[in-house]
Amino acid sequence: MPRKPRIEYDGAVYHLMNRGDQGEKVFNDRLDCENFLATLATNCQRTGWVVHAYVLMPNHFHMLVETPAANLVGGMKWFMSAYTQKFNQRHAVRGHLFQGRYKAVVIEGEGSHLGTVGTYIHLNPARAGLISREGELREYEWSSYRGYVDGKKARGKWLEAGRVLSALGFEDDMEGRREYDRYMSERIRELRTRGGRKMYDEIWKPIRWGWCVGGEAFEREMVGRVRESVAGRKRESYSGEAMSRHDEVSAERWVTAGMKKLGIGEEDLAGMPKNAPEKCVLAWLVGNRTMAPQTWIAQRLKMGAASNVGTYMRDVENTEDSQVLRLRQKVAELGHIV
Secondary structure: OOEOOOOOOOOEEEEEEEEEHHHOOOOOOHHHHHHHHHHHHHHHHHHOOEEEEEEEEOOEEEEEEEEOOOOHHHHHHHHHHHHHHHHHHHHOOOOOOEOOOOEEEEEOOOOOHHHHHHHHHHOHHHHOOOOOOOOOHHHOOOEOHHHHHOOHHHOOOOEOOHHHHHHOOOOOOHHHHHHHHHHHHHHHHHHOOHHHHHHHHHHOHHHHHOOEEOOHHHHHHHHHHHHHHHOOOOHHHEOOHHHHHHHHHHHHHHHHHHHHHHOOOHHHHHHOOOOOHHHHHHHHHHHHHOOOOHHHHHHHOOOOOHHHHHHHHHHHHOOOOHHHHHHHHHHHOOOOOO
8 A cells, every 4th residue: 555755864853643543542541641651751762852742632642753863763663552552451452553654744843833833732622622611721731731831840851842932932931931821822712713713724734734844945855855765666655745746846857857858948838739749748758757647747738638638648659740759759868867
C-alpha cells in the first residue's frame, strides 16, 4: 500500500497526531495519561527530542516536537510500540491501539508558525467542549498548557515553552505567561462565535489537512527533502499531499527545460492553440517523466480540458508527422533533471 514519505533532518519540527483504531479511546483514565507522558519522557531522553506543546484527548493526541537529530521515524516507532504495550497489558487486550501510521506535518521553526500550531494544540479541549462554558484551559489537566502558565517548575525537563511563547510575542516570565493566559482566553471567546470558528478553520487548515506549515521558501526546501527521501525508490510506493507537491515541482522543471529546448517562452505558449504540436510534445514529456496529474498538465500548458491531455500524449507517442517527430526528438534528448 502506498505510504506518505517521511521528512527527517537535524532540527526538524513536527506536528504529530494519531487516533485510536476505529476511533476507540487511547486514554481511558488518569493512569493511561500518566503512562503516555512517562513513556514520552523516556523517549525524549532516548532520542534528544524536545516537546514544545502537547494535548491528550480521549481518542487521540497532538504533539509539537523538535528532533535535534534526524530520528523521527525511529523515535516514533519505539514510542508508539512502548505505549501500546503498556496499554494492552494494563487493559488485557491485544492488537492495534492506533489507526495505522501517525500523521507528521513538518513545521517551519522560524516566524509565527510555532505559535500558530501551539495555539491550535492547546485549544483542542475548548474546541471539543471538555472545559466548562466559563472555564479556562488550565482546567484541562492533560495538556502542556498548565506548564506554560504556571511556570518552569510545572514543566517536565523535556517540555520547552519558550519558543512558542516567543513566536506569539510573549516572554517566558511571570508577566509573559499572564499575557499568554489572557491571549488564550480571548481565543476561546472567538472560538465560541460562528465567525471565529470559520476564521480559525481557515487558519488551521494546513495544520489539520496539510503536509507542511511555513512560508514559500520553506515549502520549496521541504519539496527538495521529499525528493531526497524517495530517491532511488519506486514513486508508486508513495502517496499524499507531499508527494503531489513534489510531482508538481518536478513537472515544472521538465516544462521549463522542454520549453528551452524547443525555443519557446511563456508568451509563445499562451498564444498557441490548445493542441499545438509544441504543447502536445511538452505534455508527452511531462507525462512520461513525472507523476504530475493531467489536470496540472492541462492547466500549466493551457491545453483546455484535462480529459484531452491523454489523447494528445498518445498522438505524440504514435505520430508519423515529421514536425511532431522532430519536436519529440528534441525533448527526448533531455537528460535527468533533479
